[in-house]
Amino acid sequence: MQSASVVPDQPPVAAQQGHPKALYLLFFTEMWERFSYYGMRGLLTLYLTKTILAGGLEVPAATATLIYGYFTGFVYFTPIIGGWIADRFIGQRRAILIGGTLMALGQFSLFSTTPGSPAVAFGLPLTTCLGLLLLIIGNGFFKPNISTLVGQLYEQGDPRRDSAFTIFYMGINIGAFLAPLVCGYFAEDLFATKTVVNGVEQVSNYGFRYGFLAAGLGMVLGQIIFNLFAPRLLGPIGLAPVKVVKDVNAPKETLSKEETDRMAVIFIITLFVVFFWAGFEQAGSSLTLYTDSYIDREVFGYLIPTSWFQSVNPLFIVALAPIVASIWLSLGRKGKDLSIPVKMGLGMVLLGFGFLFMVGAVLERGGDVSDTTVKASILWLLATYFFHTIGELCLSPIGLSMVTRLAPISYTSALMGVWFLAPFVAQIAGGYIAAYVEELGALKVFGLIAGFVILAGLILIAIAKKLFHMMHGRGN
Secondary structure: OOOOOOOOOOOOHHHOOOOOHHHHHHHHHHHHHHHHHHHHHHHHHHHHHOOOOOOOOOOOHHHHHHHHHHHHHHHHHHHHHHHHHHHHHHHHHHHHHHHHHHHHHHHHHHHOOOOOOOEEEOOEEHHHHHHHHHHHHHHHHHHHHHHHHHHHOOOOOOOOHHHHHHHHHHHHHHHHHHHHHHHHHHHHHHOOEEEEEOOEEEEEEOOHHHHHHHHHHHHHHHHHHHHHHHHHHHOOOOOOOHHHHOOOOOOOOOOOHHHHHHHHHHHHHHHHHHHHHHHHHHHHOHHHHHHHHHEOOEEOOEEOOHHHHHHHHHHHHHHHHHHHHHHHHHHHHOOOOOOHHHHHHHHHHHHHHHHHHHHHHHHHOOOOOOOOOOOEOHHHHHHHHHHHHHHHHHHHHHHHHHHHHHOOHHHHHHHHHHHOHHHHHHHHHHHHHHHOHHHHOHHHHHHHHHHHHHHHHHHHHHOHHHHHHHOOOOOO
């Protein structure tokens, strides 16, 4: 039996030819939130590992990658709680306001940290611990609920839904592209102290705190935009929790066999994509540290800041998303569209293939040699990010659309949180993987990641037909 919980303010499909203006409000809100998060994330590992004299916290690299893994992991765990609270008690829009405010405060807490302050846990000062905690909690309220609002703009079966999530995903990646450039420029250039060693200009003291300040201001700007325009563009959408939106005279909701099958698909695919995110999120830990030490970052005499490479993936996303979206549309018109599990399995295979280029980078250097004067070509790194990006486009926006398509209405935000459970597990696992790079060597670690992710992707493709059947008509 279908749920009686129907959002009453969704416009009929025929009422609009293009996308509602509210989509672009959510686009810009998410863009600034991602600017804030990725600006901080792009600096975090460097901030933790650089010496106190250089403006960092001087945390050992193995410990820093674990901190990074647990932090980014819990960033993706709290959306389960935040989605449930929004569904049951406060609605999506209030959750977004709470989340955005907490994240801004978290960035400002990082900004207030003074290098050399007494450590209270894991080598981190109190204000750093508080800042990371606020970011974790804030993201839990923000992340699942803004994605859910995108889905609420469209009726079930509206052909514009996948296109809307692709547009929304481009907003995410515009913010992610700009963030390392701006925050990295503040930290590694504008507010950094530089010295010349053997004729080469090097950073002797970083301005990390100003990068965190820029990230916090971006979050504030996003909240101002959202709260100014939401009343007019969203109307009542997302204001009331689902249990209030329900018809009080409707019978008690029970889930049908089709609904439970679809929910099972969400859980099964979530388990598989853990492998994807464990590999993908090496970008902020092991790939960042490897790039900082062993990739030739000098281009036309300019030493590219390490944090700027965090912008390569979102730049590729913005450039390639329309192409990938047009491929899906073309296949759909011809009746040859790939099912959701096949697309995701393909994304995992492409990610694994990308890591083979990092294996090439290690081999170019002669293996796992510790001499930092021996550098690998930047082209290996760019090729890795290129294939990672195509893999991401096959998996991440499709996953967001899948959840809003398969989840029963009264469980949508909570199941969006379950979707983010995969990155939670993956980030922590990825932190341990990155911590073993020094012990096992980059060659072995990058090679093992490639093998495991490709194998998981092939298994997902192999069982795709069964999962498609369990989706009961909502698998494309």
